[in-house]
Amino acid sequence: MAEGCNNGSSKPTVTPYEEVLDALSSLITKRSRADKSNKGDRFDLLFEYLKILELEEAISEMKIIHVAGTKGKGSTCTFTESILRNCGFHTGLFTSPHLIDVRERFRLDGMDICEEKLLAYFWWCFDRLKEKATEDIPMPNYFRFLALLAFKIFAAEQVDVAILEVGLGGKFDATNVVQKPIVCGISSLGYDHMEILGNTLAQIAGEKAGIFKDGIPAFTVPQPDEAMNVLVEKASKLNVTLKVAEPLDAKLLNALKLSLEGEHQYLNAGLAIALSSTWLQRTGHHEFTYLEQASLLPEQFIKGLTTASLQGRAQKVPDQYINAERYGDLVFYLDGAHSPESMEMCARWFSLAVKEDSQKKAFNHPQQNNSGSTIELAQGNPKERDGKISMQILVFNCMSVRDPQLLLPRLMKACANHGVYFKKALFVPNTSVYYKIGSHALPTDSQVDLSWQLALQRVWENLIQSDKGGEAKHADAVCEEGKDDTKMGGSTCENSRVFPSLPLAIKWLRESVQQNESVRYQVLVTGSLHLVGDVLRIVKM
Ligand SMILES: Nc1ncnc2c1ncn2[C@@H]1O[C@H](COP(=O)(O)OP(=O)(O)OP(=O)(O)O)[C@@H](O)[C@H]1O
Known part of the structure; x- marks a missing residue:
């Protein structure tokens, strides 16, 4: 359990946690889901929110791994978090959606954030935004608020690494306020949310590539040509070195198994390895360097990949x-x-x-x-x-x-x-x-x-x-x-x-x-x- 938590406490009739959930519900608008892609909607508002929450500097210093994709984002982020935690780092992981409890979206050192911390950070953000809300700068919608809350949590908890899963799309997703991640990943691309992202793989890939940042390295998995061509084109325009992470070779796990089941998880694990090793390399932690599948995986990587957990996937x-x-x-x-x-x-x-x-x-x-x-x-x-x-x-x-x-x-x-x-x-x-x-x-x-x-x-x-x-x-x-x-x-x-x-x-x-x-x-x-x-x-x- 994360420090400062007491999850076993007795509960009054209307719990403070339920009050949080009610306040969160008030941010749901009919347009919330479409707003996640923010087409024509005011993406610039996110920068106003960051100012109000005094998070600009903290985010610019955060060592972020940002992952978009159609399938496998959550699993890739979960493997990445687990690898880096096993390398000894203090991790923050933001994923969506949650299955049972909204706290699942915010993990600190691999554990869902405890109620006490969520309550504290939630009201800190909610009250400030409410106080400053105007017609021109209204309260953020549900998903944007959750992303801002993740930034607040990770900044206050001083995580060594923040791993962010895009909610929907990429370019206009709330997580894309990040300007300088350490490394970006694009997991498997396919057909989903076409009503928002477009009907062709090329259009969908274009939206997801919206998380690429000038000069920041990026990795993807093997993709259909139609999608890969767009990723390559977007990457070259932004001076991004885009590499394809090969699926993990099961032999490298020393007779152990990935903790998430299904053949597709070898694709996600390959991407997670590339993201983790690049993060380690770019943040100066050369002791764990692993760049080629031909060499042995560090034992911390194996432990991370064989113990990561994520509910509801296989x-x-x-x-x-x-x-x-x-x-x-x-x-x-x-x-x-x-x-x-x-x-x-x-x-x-x-x-x-x-x-x-x-x-x-x-x-x-x-x-x-x-x-x-x-x-x-x-x-x-x-x-x-x-x-x-x-x-x-x-x-x-x-x-x-x-x-x-x-x-x-x-x-x-x-x-x-x-x-x-x-x-x-x-x-x-x-x-x-x-x-x-x-x-x-x-x-x-x-x-x-x-x-x-x-x-x-x-x-x-x-x-x-x-x-x-x-x-x-x-x-x-x-x-x-x-x-x-x-x-x-x-x-x-x-x-x-x-x-x-x-x-x-x-x-x-x-x-x-x-x-x-x-x-x-x-x-x-x-x-x-x-x-x-x-x-x-x-x-x-
Ligand atoms: N690389 C992959 N290729 C195809 N399907 C996958 C892949 N990885 C995961 N899946 C499928 O997608 C489901 C969701 O997995 P995961 O949460 O990792 O992906 P996601 O991109 O975060 O999905 P969502 O958009 O629902 O959040 C899994 O239960 C599995 O069926």
């Missing part, structure tokens, strides 16, 4: 509420993929993971697990697992700005390529949509508009029908809206169901497990990091 969580003897028969495989490319990565990870877990490994019950970890895999007694059928279920939602016709087929096909077919797909609304921050009243199940989930279900059923040889049975013909066997509302089709809420879907899963002793349920939760956070909140609490 994470396995056995349900805690199942009887001890059935423990491991309901396992959630959580991955916040929400772009076409990441769907495929997620499908690959899931398919391999379920096969491995079904064949040779069991999950330890937490009470039998001395390490205290609830998700640690251990060798199980194979006999216990013998005779059980593994059944794969999908729990899915995505935001309506995304195109399910691009996501669901990629997911289904990539799983099928590995011989994995979902027995049922469950579509649910997110409990906390992206702008929901605190403990606000949730709508009742009957108030929820399920039209989006029903649309997702139709896409899924149609995919299955066309997969069966184009028998073109329209999904509506086989679905019974509001007439499912549990009287829960929603809609039941042959291969899928819509539930009015996530808790009802999880209740259904738990009941199914109890009723089927010979079945092991392997549930992939994907499509939205917010959905993943909602599931974690239910299954871990």
